[in-house]
Amino acid sequence: MxxxxxxxxxxxxxxxxxxxxxxxxxxxxxxxxxxxxxxxxxxxxxxxxxxxxxxxxxxxxxxxxxxxxxxxxxxxxxxxxxxxxxxxxxxxxxxxxxxxxxxxxxxxxxxxxxxxxxxxxxxxxxxxxxxxxxxxxxxxxxxxxxxxxxxxxxxxxxxxxxxxxxxxxxxxxxxxxxxxxxxxxxxxxxxxxxxxxxxxxxxxxxxxxxxxxxxxxxxxxxxxxxxxxxxxxxxxxSMPVVDLETPTLCLVGAPNVGKSSLVRVLSTGKPEICNYPFTTRGILMGHILSSYQNFQVTDTPGLLKRSDEDRNNLEKLTLAVLSHLPTAILYVHDLSGECGTSPSDQFVIYKEIKERFCDHLWLDVVSKSDLLKESPVTFITEDFDDNDLELAKYRKSGPDGAIRVSLKSEIGLNELKGRVHELLRLQMARIQAQDTKEENRQVLT
Missing domain, CATH: 1.20.120.1190 (Four Helix Bundle (Hemerythrin (Met), subunit A))
Structure with missing residues (x-):
């Protein structure tokens, strides 16, 4: 019936x-x-x-x-x-x-x-x-x-x-x-x-x-x-709630470079960790408690080397977070050859994101440093100019000032946590200054 x-x-x-x-x-x-x-x-x-x-x-x-x-x-x-x-x-x-x-x-x-x-x-x-x-x-x-x-x-x-x-x-x-x-x-x-x-x-x-x-x-x-x-x-x-008044650290990088693993180490967030691209299917939120202050950490889907018109919705979600939320950026690089994106392609993605979001507070991290060899990893499909000194330097050690870390051997984790806390405190000061500026503007109007 x-x-x-x-x-x-x-x-x-x-x-x-x-x-x-x-x-x-x-x-x-x-x-x-x-x-x-x-x-x-x-x-x-x-x-x-x-x-x-x-x-x-x-x-x-x-x-x-x-x-x-x-x-x-x-x-x-x-x-x-x-x-x-x-x-x-x-x-x-x-x-x-x-x-x-x-x-x-x-x-x-x-x-x-x-x-x-x-x-x-x-x-x-x-x-x-x-x-x-x-x-x-x-x-x-x-x-x-x-x-x-x-x-x-x-x-x-x-x-x-x-x-x-x-x-x-x-x-x-x-x-x-x-x-x-x-x-x-x-x-x-x-x-x-x-x-x-x-x-x-x-x-x-x-x-x-x-x-x-x-x-x-x-x-x-x-x-x-x-x-x-x-x-x-x-x-x-089910979408995570983001507090605009709380400093937020956003992990960015190519797929499978180790962003989710670092979120687990740095915060209360427990994202899925698998050895394949686009493990992160949405925005995942964790929290950090430092000096009685609460901070937010977001894990975002990885970015590939392509134009905005060709990006999928997962990549666009990452760009939406960076465009619309007041975040500090922790950019993760993997030069070991394990993530599936060549160091040369990661360099192109990195330069584009760094130029587009240059007003954000920034910290670079080279993950899986225990797997790095003396000579840079070379992909068969790579096509780069040997005379490009900046790219050659990047392929060997990453950006200037980048912290080398390894979750397996715990190399650089203490330094990373200290730098992250410092970065978030700077982000807190920036948010408070912006709020004060907005209040003064409203008083004048």
């Missing part, structure tokens, strides 16, 4: 035969906190209202609710905050929404005091269709209001949405949820109106049954939009 037919049989079962107390489905009600209490609008006349909003368990026309609760526009300062993904609402599965709506709508009685049987039946049918419409439309409307518009997000979070979900997918899913809500309201109004115009008890019952079945089939058919929204909410809530 299909899910749609089983729910339809549930609708036709008399109330005294339903054992709702044993159900494991959600029994809550959608409430807008902090709003005033209004008398429920369940008459046929209220069906003609364009849209509704739940206020303390009662249904109020959206236009009326907006008069009572005027939305405030977000200031430019609010747009620069990060953490919108942790405020996303909990999205119920579409089946749970439908089951709960059918159960509640069936309990709606006819208005008391109607003696005529036909009139009482069409009143009950119209009210139940109206209730079903609202119980389905209100949670969908709540999701649309609670999921932020991309233009109101911090640039870093906008980049996360585009690179993690795919360009345009976020808006497309929200659009489908809104389209489903509009169809529910339209079909519900239409059949409630037909039921209210019934001439007999039997006709009212038939129109009620027909309307319920049509709404249920439509919601089952197009409810995948709700499931997609649920998956989006799970994905976005």
């Amino acid at each position: 299909s899910r749609a037919s089983s729910l339809f049989q549930l609708w036709q079962t008399p109330p005294n035969r339903l054992l709702f107390k044993s159900s494991n489905f959600y029994k809550g009600i959608y409430v807008v906190p902090g709003a005033k209490i209004y008398r429920p609008l369940c008459s046929c006349k209220s069906i003609q209202t364009t849209s509704y909003q739940v206020v303390n368990g009662s249904y109020v026309p959206t236009t009326q609710a907006k008069q009572e609760i005027k939305p405030t526009e977000k200031s430019s300062a609010e747009l620069e905050n990060i953490g919108a993904f942790q405020k996303l609402p909990m999205v119920m599965p579409s089946f749970d929404i439908l089951y709960s709506a059918l159960r509640k709508a069936k309990r709606v009685p006819a208005t008391k005091g109607i003696a005529n049987i036909a009139k009482r039946e069409r009143n009950r049918g119209a009210k139940q269709l109206d209730a079903l419409m609202k119980e389905l439309a209100v949670p969908l409307r709540t999701y649309l209001e609670k999921f932020p518009k991309k233009r109101s997000l911090h640039p870093y979070e906008r980049s996360l949405i585009e690179l993690t979900l795919g360009d345009g997918n976020y808006e497309e899913v929200l659009g489908r949820v809104d389209a489903l809500r509009k169809k529910v309201v339209s079909v519900g109004k239409e059949h409630a109106s037909l039921c209210a115009k019934s001439l007999s008890k039997r006709e009212a019952e038939e129109r009620l049954s027909e309307g319920m079945k049509k709404i249920e089939e439509m919601f089952n058919r197009e409810g995948k939009a709700v499931e997609d929204l649920l998956n989006i909410a799970k994905t976005l809530r």
Whole structure:
């Protein structure tokens, strides 16, 4: 038996035969906190209202609710905050929404005091269709209001949405949820109106049954939009929260050069470590506690030698972190030949990133130093100029001032930790100076 037919049989079962107390489905009600209490609008006349909003368990026309609760526009300062993904609402599965709506709508009685049987039946049918419409439309409307518009997000979070979900997918899913809500309201109004115009008890019952079945089939058919929204909410809530006021160390370099291993050594972060490119599939966050101060450490996907147009979403995620977050950079080089990217290609990537983000505080590290040999590792595919002294020097020992470390032999780890702490303290001073400058600017304006 299909899910749609089983729910339809549930609708036709008399109330005294339903054992709702044993159900494991959600029994809550959608409430807008902090709003005033209004008398429920369940008459046929209220069906003609364009849209509704739940206020303390009662249904109020959206236009009326907006008069009572005027939305405030977000200031430019609010747009620069990060953490919108942790405020996303909990999205119920579409089946749970439908089951709960059918159960509640069936309990709606006819208005008391109607003696005529036909009139009482069409009143009950119209009210139940109206209730079903609202119980389905209100949670969908709540999701649309609670999921932020991309233009109101911090640039870093906008980049996360585009690179993690795919360009345009976020808006497309929200659009489908809104389209489903509009169809529910339209079909519900239409059949409630037909039921209210019934001439007999039997006709009212038939129109009620027909309307319920049509709404249920439509919601089952197009409810995948709700499931997609649920998956989006799970994905976005799993994103690490970055505090803009906390100094952040961002590890950058080619794939498989040892960034994740260093994150494990330097911080509380526990990223996956494997011997293949692009082990890091997203932004991973760890923390460092030094002198009673908390610092952040991010592990990022590796960068390859290619133009921005050819970069994949993982590489673009790394560039988004560097572009939109106030970070200090720990650039990791692997000259041992183990990472799969030749030293010559790493040199090209390094020069490009160093030039693009020259305003960032910077520290260079040569990893796997226990594997380095006296002569530079040469790849068959390498094509470099022997007269390029800077490249020749890089291939042998890395950039000037780079710290040589080895996790296997623990060479240079203490020096690295000390330099990292110093770098993060400088980053803290830079952030505080920037905050002071911003406060003074606001005072003057």
